Amino acid sequence: MYGRRRLAESLADPEITIAPGVYDGISARLVEREGFETGFLSGAGVSNGRLAQPDVGFLSLPEVADQSRQITDAVDIPIWVDADTGYGNAVSVHRTVRTLANAGAAAVMIEDQEWPKRCGHMAGKSVIGFDRAVEKVRAAVAARDDHAPDLLVKARTDAAGTHGLDEAIARLNAFADAGADVVFADALTTAEDIRRVAREVDGAHLSVNMGFGVRSRPTTPLIPAPRxxxxxxxxxxxxxxxxxxxxxxxxxxxxxxxxAVGTREEYEAPDSVVDWDEYMDLVGKPEVDRLEREFSTETE
Structure with missing residues (x-):
């Protein structure tokens, strides 16, 4: 369903999997049309784009599920969904994974921050205890196994910034042992930290976050995908x-x-916008036209 098996196959391939962030139907469709195999529904992207708010724990499960459903309905590529902390305890995580699986997610990411969480690259974050974090991953895996066997579970830790890299590595290995398919330590600050995580974490695929991708940040260094x-x-x-x-x-x-509004002359800036035909194609007007031709019962 919704490319879950394709996503697993992509991760199993030696070639690195690239997942641009998406936050609505048009962004997801652009990612698909540009040839990317998957997209990542960022909690920060939804909070920024839908609420005009920072990524500091304002989102709720119904909002994320609604956004997931709209996006997965718009594209055929598999979509990762950022579920923040799972919106509660381990039982809440179990429900969150079921809900997002029903909304079409191909993979769900759960993290170990305290609620309200915040973007991993912001100051002031804190994480829950080791055992509680593993318990949440176990709940996510159980929900996957019981309700959506092809779904992938991604487990994230923010412990590197609060407790050090040794703790982050211990958590990632525990998450893998609990059944997570993919593990991720956010906001690693050096390339050597990433290398060390890759060397010392076993049992799950490894993910990293490159933020903007084309512009550096003061936290994780910008590293090309081949490296x-x-x-x-x-x-x-x-x-x-x-x-x-x-x-x-x-x-x-x-x-x-x-x-344009400050001049009486005709003023055009075509490079600032896509043309009408391209935009209509992007939002699916040709398909609506086809359906109208096929199913119209109107007669003159």
């Missing part, structure tokens, strides 16, 4: 790319509009 693959990374996500790029594009277009 990450050489380090032993199986999956790289770019959760901040499309929201930041969309913001830059909207700012440029609005600046052009300011110029």
């Amino acid at each position: 990450l693959q050489e380090m032993g990374v199986d999956l790289v996500i770019y959760p901040r790319l499309i929201t930041a790029a969309a913001t830059a594009g909207m700012k440029r277009a609005l600046a052009e509009l300011e110029t």
Whole structure:
């Protein structure tokens, strides 16, 4: 369902899996049309794009499930869904995984932060205890096994920033032992940290977060995907790319509009927007036209 087996096959391939961030139907469809095999529904992207709020724990399960359902309905590629902390305790995680599986998720990510969580690259985060974190992963795996056997479970730890890399590695190995398919330590600050995690974590695929992908950040260094693959990374996500790029594009277009409304002459800036036909194609108008031709009962 929704490409879950394809996603597992992609991770099993020696070639690194690339997952640009998505936050709505158009962004997901663009990712699909540009030839990427999968997309990552970022909690930060949904909070930023849907609520105009930072990633500090404002999202709820119904909001994320609704966004997941709309996106998976718009594309055929498998979609990872960021479920933050699972919105409660281990029992809540079990329900969260079932809910998101029913919403079409191909994979669900659970993290070990205290609630309210915050973006892993922000100051002030804290994590739950080791045993509680593993318990949540066990609950996610049980929900997968009972309700969506093809679903992938991704387990994230933020412990590197709060307790050090040794603790993060211990948690990732425990998450893998609990049945997680993919593990991920967020906000690692050096390439050597990533190499060490790749060397010392066994039993699950390894993911890293490259943020914008085309612009560096003050936390995790920007490392090209081929080098990450050489380090032993199986999956790289770019959760901040499309929201930041969309913001830059909207700012440029609005600046052009300011110029256009300030002159009496016809003013065009075609590079600021896609043309009508391309936009209609992107939002599926040709398919609606086909269905109208097939099922229309109107007669003259």
